[in-house]
C-alpha cells in the first residue's frame with residue numbers, strides 16, 4: 001500500500017497522504033478530494049499528479065498469483081496481469097483465477113484469460129509450463 005494516512009474535514013473534504021510509486025524518488029503526495037474535485041500537491045513532476053489522481057479515483061496494482069495446472073510435475077503456474085488491475089476487485093479476481101486450470105504446454109507470455117472480470121485486462125503466464133514427460 002502506498003497510502004500512508006488520510007483525514008476528513010467537516011466540509012467533507014478527504015485528504016490522503018501517499019508516496020508516489022512512479023519512480024524511486026518517492027515524493028510525498030497530498031491528495032485532496034472534495035466531491036469530484038481532486039487536487040494533488042507535493043509532486044515533483046506531472047507523473048505524480050497522474051498517480052495521485054488515479055489513487056484517489058481507482059487505485060491499481062499489478063496482479064501476481066499462481067493458478068492450477070494439468071501437469072502434476074508443475075502443479076502451479078505463476079501468472080500476472082498484463083497491466084495494473086483495480087485494487088478493489090483483487091479478491092474477486094483471485095476467486096475467478098481459482099477456477100482456472102492451465103493446460104500444458106504453455107510459454108511465458110501466453111494468455112490464459114483474455115478479459116478478466118470484464119476489465120479488458122489479460123492474464124498471462126510468467127513461466128513456461130512443459131508437457132508432462134511421455135505425453
Ligand code: SF4
Pocket residue numbers: 020021022023024025026027042043044045046047048049051
Ligand atoms: S512525482 Fe514524479 S519525481 Fe516524484 S516520485 Fe512521482 S514520478 Fe517520481
